Amino acid sequence: MNKSNDAFRRKHKYIFVVGGVMSGVGKGIATSSIGTLLHAKGFDVNLAKVDPYLNVDAGTMNPTEHGEVFVLNSGMETDQDMGNYERFMNRDLTHEDYMTSGMVYKYVIDKERALGFKGKCVEAVPDIRDEIISRYERAAEVNKSEISVIEIGGTVGDYQNIMFIEAARVLKIRHPENVIFIMVSYLPIPPKIGEMKSRPTQNAVHQLASYGVTTDILIGRSEQPIDKKRKEKIAISCNVPVDHVISAPDIESVYDVPLNFEKDQLGEILMKTLHLKPKKNALASRGMADWKKFAEGVKEIRGRIADTPAEARKNEVHIAIVGKYFSTGDFVLTDAYVSVLEAIKYSAYSLGKKPVIHTVNARDFEMQEDSSKNWKPNYADLDLYDGIIVPGGFGESGIEGKLNVIRYAREQQIPYFGLCYGMQLMTIEYARNVLGLEGATTAEIDPKAPHLVIDIMPDQKKKLAEGNFGGSMRLGAYDSKLKEGTIAEKAYVGAGWTKTVGGHAIVSERHRHRYEVNPEYVERIQAGIAGQPGLIFSGTSPDGRLMEIAELPRGTASGKHPFFLGTQFHPEFLARPLRPHPLFTEFVKASIAKGKK
Secondary structure, three states: OOOHHHHHHHEEEEEEEEOOOOOOOHHHHHHHHHHHHHHHHHOEEEEEEEOOOOOOOOOOOOOOHHHOEEEOOOOOEEOOOHHHHHEEEOOOHHHHEEEEEEHHHHHHHHHHHHHOOOOOOOHHHHHHHHHHHHHHHHHHHEEEEEEEEEOOOOOOOOOOHHHHHHHHHHHHOOOOOOOOEEEEEEEOOOOOOOOOHHHHHHHHHHHHHHOOOOOEEEEEEEEEOOOHHHHHHHHHHHOOOHHHHEEEEEOHHHHHHHHHHHHHHHHHHHHHHOOOOHHHHHHHOOOHHHHHHHHHHHHHOOOOOOHHHHHHOOOOEEEEEOOOOOOOOOOEOOOOHHHHHHHHHHHHHHHHOOOEEEEEEHHHHHOOHHHHOOOOOOHHHHOOOOOOEEEEOOOOOOOHHHHHHHHHHHOOOOOEEEEEEHHHHHHHHHHHHHHOOOEEEEEEOOOOOOOEEEOHHHHHHHHOOOOOOOOOOOEEEEEEOOOOOOOOHHHHHHOOOOEEHHHHHHHEEEEOOOEEEEEHHHHHHHHHHOOEOEEEEEEEOOOOOOOOEEEEEEEEOOOOEEEEEEEEOOOHHOOOOEEEOHHHHHHHHHHHHHHHH
């Protein structure tokens, strides 16, 4: 360890966020909000996420069970909380800001196999623990931050996250003035009892103490604000100062969380606990002003009162997300598409409209096998929506329903936005129903079909043949060259998102896919047929080999469309509250115009 690194580590501050009582209490939003508060105090902050599962990354996990796979610029496939961090902090994260048990164990085992430990016995303690500590420190050094806020996934008491808490405990021993622990816990109000109960939280704090870790600040999630009596009880039982018990009641908008924390003076408490003073720099001069302006704008739009349903409808824009990752048992969840949902919201709010988002199961628009009932999809239901999105996905399930929806949106001129798989499917739909290429499909579904309009990338074939599925897709940020005069080019340039290279507008977006538009069909698709314009590939890779954006010409004449556009990449990953994505904004604009008709 060199002297400069040693000095950096002695000064650096760490905040570890752990969960109590149950999962899903909002550790990710709390971590994001803490980072936002510290940023407003003038500090350089990096947020990091620990996932204790043995998967090396999130890429191979079922999105219905675990939620969205969020992709960083580096291409790392991560937990959806990393998306929350980026959105709240309005900055890109690095792959050092994410770690899993699988990642840590794999590194240590691979090092042992390569004789990296010089023949000594390799054990969980100290070798796994010390590798975790080195990753905590490395994330701080790579980001050149002053404070790290690290969320440890799971709940206190889980066997899986003990080693990460142990690593944090040791870091606290080494730097006692620089490490603090925040527990985000749940305070239930059983309906038959009608009283907020703090005992589960007390037990969680006591269990954390049994690991040798003292809770410095407790954030209590509950349906209602924590009253004074409960705060005093929690403080005494959990050995936490009463002003360090922060109330986090249920609210309408997660964007209010940093402001609520600010009202409870959490920022000042963090400064005192970390022995810091707010800075006087460009970051601090803005403080929470930009965030407050955004959050208050959202509140104003959501709180508008209308005298009639017709008046209320004028304040809204209704968007349907047609997907398949909604159902889990008897419950319907939207975590698989959280970045898409947030991207819609940011653009709608920036345009002064309340987004009303509808989850539509693609299977509802597939023909049933039992034709004796003469059943067919009720496409008229789609007329209720101002715009339709088909998001990313994999596999055959629901594909025909999505294709039917896309055809209806194209023919009825309902604004349509296809994301990744949604772009591939709109290309297939166009090939089938406009160009007349019967059996046109993707090699992902039927590699022997007569017209593989979507085919696997050549470098991916070997990976699949070898069973190399994890972390092997086209992942991360790649440049796209935009065609002048198109919807995409005008949107990106107008928002100031492009750079100019060789006289062309270039934009960088994040990818996650194996399949591409087949180059053999590009010319045919772009040519269209008599009376029907072709799909325009308005974005390509800089060498022109890969098709990145497809769109129909804008208009109402035959074959044209108010907004029919798809991207091979995932624009939702770059949408931020303070920086809405230009393509989502253009889509929402078109949807608002449709809603006025």
